[in-house]
Amino acid sequence: KQEVTQIPAALSVPEGENLVLNCSFTDSAIYNLQWFRQDPGKGLTSLLLIQSSQREQTSGRLNASLDKSSGRSTLYIAASQPGDSATYLCAVTGQGAQKLVFGQGTRLTINP
């Protein structure tokens, strides 16, 4: 059974810092991995999707990497801003399946 773990559970940093969020998964046979953002009381916003054959994806100040063999992904946020404050969720899709298994999330707070 696939399990997804995110570390840290919460992170608070001053504005302008670069930061890394971590995600690990137990079964390396995945179809893809996604990073989502969730604001309090809101739905999910897809940030980056990495296919199993890819090593990384970039969008603006965000960069996500995938090391399938070791079961790890990182989300790098450059020059953090208060507007980046949210919960960040990592989710993997198993091969042949379409349902996602989510990590517990990292609650990020960027202090002005």
Add this chain to the structure above:
Amino acid sequence: GAVVSQHPSRVICKSGTSVKIECRSLDFQATTMFWYRQFPKKSLMLMATSNEGSKATYEQGVEKDKFLINHASLTLSTLTVTSAHPEDSSFYICSAPRTSGRVTQYFGPGTRLLVL
């Protein structure tokens, strides 16, 4: 881009009543949709897979008689929480996969249910 909608976005009901939540894929067809549940400050947990034209597949520990799922058409799945109780209060989110070369999941905005 692909859009998935949910209705209602928020519902408050009395204990013992039933609540229906709709999930629609607006510009693509989805033979399969997924229903997730999220407790406060917790992650999303898959409840069931909704299959158009056949019975839903429920995850272990999810009561199928409690959470009725009907995939009425290729663009609509409904989740009915029957005889709701306060412990059913949660955030319910659906997703629908779209295949265009690769499979991409599109999520609805979620429905917040509060049972008094």
